[in-house]
Each structure stands twice: as C-alpha cells, then as structure tokens.
Amino acid sequence: MALSASSRKERLYRLVAVSVGLLCSLQAAANIGLRLSLYGCTANGKPDLEEIMKNLTEKEEDLKDHYLKQGWVYFNQSFYYISSSQMSWQDSRDDCLQNGSDLIIITSKEEQDFARQFKKRSWIGLTDRETEGTWKWVDGTELKERYWTTGEPNSYLGSNEDCGEMKFYEEQHNWNDLECSYKNFWICEKALAQ
Template sequence: MAKDLSVKPDTAKNTRWDPGEPEEDRGDWVENTVDIYASVDSPPARAEKEHPKAAATAVIICLALLCLLLLAVITSLVIRHFTEVERSKRLQASLDNLTKERDQLQTSYDTVVQQRDDLRKKLNASLCHLSVGSSWYYISPEKRNWNESRQDCLQRQSDLLIINSKEEQELLIHLNKRVWFGLTDMEEEGTWKWVDGKPLNTTYWNSEQPDSNGIPPNLEEDCVEYHAGVWKGWNDRSCLENNSWICERNIC
C-alpha cells in the first residue's frame, strides 16, 4: 500500500550517501518505493473536462431531434396544404361544369317553353279562326266587356259579328258559348242597330227578350250576347259585363 507523503522521513535510516564518507560508515541502504496519488478530496481533472463536453453533445443532439421533428411537421403541413389546394381546384372545376350544365339546361328549357308557347298560339289561332262563305271569324279565348271586345276586333281589322244569315246564327249555336256580337241600342233605347249602322231586320231573340232590366240606369242592357245553354238565342245584357266575343272580317 502506498505511503502517505505527509509522514516525516525516518532520519535513523541512511537514505543518502555522501561521497566523502567512508564506505564502511555508510550503513545499510534502505530502498523506499513511494506511490503518488491525488488526494481523495479533489475530483479528477479529466472528469471535470469531459463533463461539459458531454452536456454540450446532449444539448446538440436534442436540438437536432427537435429540428427534425419541426421539419417533419412543416413538411406534413405543406403536403396537406397542397393536397387541399388541389382538392379545392377539383371541386371548383366540378362546380364550374355543373354551372355550365345548369345554364345549358336552362337555355334548353327556355327554348322548349318558347316553342310550346308558339305552338299554343298557333293552335289557338287555328281553333279561334273560322271561315264561312266570304267572311273570316275570330273567337276570343278570353273575356272582356263589350267596348273592349269591339276595340280588339278593330285592331284585327275587323268588327264584332253582324248576323245577317242563318248560317252565321248556326255558327253561334255550334260554338256553344256566351259571346258578344255587334248589336246594340246605346244610341237610342229600343232602337237596335248593327255596328255598321244598319238597322236590325232578322232577329233570333230568346223568349221575353230584350227586356233591358238593368238597374240602375248605367247598368241598362244595351248590348247583345249569344246566350248558350238552354236558351240558345240572343239576350240583351249590360255592356259592362265580361264575355268572350266574335269578330268578323269580309275577305272578298
């Protein structure tokens, strides 16, 4: 075991040799082996140097791992962002296509509706226009008062029907609807005239007609309609009432 350096040397033993001393006086030599160790109270110098280096290495490794983790998160977010952008572009393209198809369908629908309306007008025209002998007739699909009905006929370059033949009276019978025609006594009560100013000659009144039962006076029955149903004849009625009407125009 090593000796303690703090122990005082044994001066009784000869540990040095003086050249001037006779060999016989040298005495016996004592060889001492001294092992030198650092004091147990002080930490090793190498451990003190290696500890900061290891701590720095650990910090660097942690920072590197954090950087790798952050890079992975950023990469994931970037990929997700571009994925959402592409998805949004695809959805927008689909929406644009649907909008285009909707507009095309709307255009097709409008075209079909227009064609339907045109066909309806042609059908109504074919049903509402008749020709008997030398006259052309228009039967209205709507209802107006007597004066408005006549104005419509005038706009069609015609006038309310003047019944001057049995065939025209039979035409009204076959229509089987209440219609205004061109007979009135608005100018003079009881004096019936056609719209062309000619006096009434041939009549097809219902029984007990005309009776002019309008009360008050502004509702006097000064206009004549064909009354379909049981009567099937002429009936005087207030000109303010709404009826269908029939126009006549001579074509020869």
C-alpha cells in the same frame, strides 16, 4: 333684257304646271304598266280575264291561309275569330277593330247557326246605346234577322242592358241584352272582300 317680276312669276307657274303634268303622265304610265304585269294581257293589249281570275283566286287563297294560320274560322265569305278570354263589349269591339274586323253581324239563319256552334256566351255586334230600344249592328244597319230569346230584349229590372250577346243555348233564338260592362267572350268577323 331683264324680266319683270310678273313675267318671272308667270314663267315659274308655267314650269310648275308642266312639271306636274309630266309627273301625272309618268304616274299613269306606271299604273298601267303595273296592272298589265299583275293581270296579264292578251296579244291585242286587252286584259286576259282568265289570267285576272287566276290571280284573284291565288290572292284569295293566300288570304285564307293567312287568317286560318292565326286561328280564324272561315264560313260563307267571312272569317271569324272566337276569343279565348273575356272582356266588356267595348273592349271586345276594340280588339276586333285592332285586327281589321268588327264584332259579328248576323244576317242570316245560316250565320246564326254557324255562330251557335261555338257554345260560349259571346258578344255580338248589336247595341241600342244610341237610342234605347232601337237595336242596330255596329256598321249602323238596322236589325232585320232577329234571334232574341223569348222575353228579350228587356233591360232586366230597369238595368242599362244596351249590348247584345249570344247565350249558350241549343235553341236557335238565343240572343240576350246585357249590360255592356259585363265580361264575355266575343266573336269578330272580317268579310273576305275587305
């Protein structure tokens, strides 16, 4: 008995649906198996939290070792890279992005104090390019902590100073606005959780 074209199509669709369902089941089983082998389980099949924490701690230490060997500095759950050359703000940011990081975002007095210790005029991840006078970090968040030098930001003599730098001052308030094309050192930041 010959099947009609619509019957053949229906059988083909069923075959495809069953095949996709089997593949999904196999993928789910493989994922479960990998998680169990990675994290370990107790005798009742539930994850062993102690083993999970041990594995995560080991991975965190491996990650720290990797970045420290490349010259990054670790502070408060983030890695920081301080450049040895000078580039424009955008070129500096591009360099950070190529390394899976971004220009530093300073969110606390402790982080400001940490960044000041490098004693170089350095680009930070702060700009008002989008809207003049509205300073934002490179991740789009608005500025909360402020460490501007007295009188800054000021777009000095009407210049187009749209990028933030940290100047080499001993004082805690050492930020300055500067033309983005100026050549500066820069500080990249990569959060450990990334």
